[in-house]
Amino acid sequence: MLISKQKDANINIDIDGNKVSYYQNIKLLGVNIDSQLTFNDHISEICKKVSQRVGVMTRLRNLIPTTAKLQLYKAAVLPYLTYCSIAWHFCRGSDARKVERVQERGLRAVFCDWNANYKQLLELANLPTLMNRRLHDIAIIMYKVKFKLAPSYIQDLFSTNHIVYNLRVKEFTIPRFNSIHYGKHSLRYLGPVLWAKLPSRVRTLHSLEGFKRAVRGLDLEMLMDDSGCVCMACNA
Numbered sequence: 001m002l003i004s005k006q007k008d009a010n011i012n013i014d015i016d017g018n019k020v021s022y023y024q025n026i027k028l029l030g031v032n033i034d035s036q037l038t039f040n041d042h043i044s045e046i047c048k049k050v051s052q053r054v055g056v057m058t059r060l061r062n063l064i065p066t067t068a069k070l071q072l073y074k075a076a077v078l079p080y081l082t083y084c085s086i087a088w089h090f091c092r093g094s095d096a097r098k099v100e101r102v103q104e105r106g107l108r109a110v111f112c113d114w115n116a117n118y119k120q121l122l123e124l125a126n127l128p129t130l131m132n133r134r135l136h137d138i139a140i141i142m143y144k145v146k147f148k149l150a151p152s153y154i155q156d157l158f159s160t161n162h163i164v165y166n167l168r169v170k171e172f173t174i175p176r177f178n179s180i181h182y183g184k185h186s187l188r189y190l191g192p193v194l195w196a197k198l199p200s201r202v203r204t205l206h207s208l209e210g211f212k213r214a215v216r217g218l219d220l221e222m223l224m225d226d227s228g229c230v231c232m233a234c235n236a
Helices: 040-059 066-076 078-082 093-111 118-125 130-146 180-184 187-197 208-215 220-226
Strands: 025-028 031-034
Touching: 031 040, 040 066, 040 078, 040 093, 066 078, 066 093, 078 093, 078 130, 093 118, 093 130, 130 187, 130 208, 130 220, 180 187, 187 220
Parallel strands: none
Antiparallel strands: 025 031
16 A cells, blocks of 8 residues: 555554555556656666666667667667656656657667767657657557547546537537646546547548557647647646
8 A cells, every 4th residue: 555755654544454554656567657647766776677678778779789789778778758648648747858868868778879869760760759659658558448449447548529510619528627737647637638639531441450540640749739638748
């Protein structure tokens, strides 16, 4: 059980004779979850691991070809930055920028290019920003919810609107919250907002694989910026 630092550390919880232990941090399936759900400890940990591997790639930059280094980056480095990334998507803005900087250093080591900007490096590697990748994954979740391909515990997070006519209405109900930080910064809110911003030609695709290809070709980060991004990374 996680408790806030402000809570009484001596609190005792007993359920059917079993004492419930509490922790400031716990690791669940490889994700370090803190009591405030900031995920800053988890991001610091993955950035440290990635930096170590990028350091090795930097020392080997002149010994292996660029194509091999790019494959090595995608296989041995990128998975650390994308594992369970939707879980920590609503992290602090400084942490979101931190993982982007780590990826930038990795791509510089791959291409031995210290002058190109981050966008140019991403184009060389044919990769999206990490923010974009997370938004792609959220859009894919919403597609699965729409076509009843998601597990029930994911389906239950969202409510759908019953559309009778083909009008410009939202397919998912966007929930209302009194608190910005503990309502809008959630998958339950961001999912419907993001889905409503997708082009109609993408939302109406009837193949999951086709939808994945189409949505990964979109710059969702720019789409959300143009219409008011709701993620903590942009509001912090």
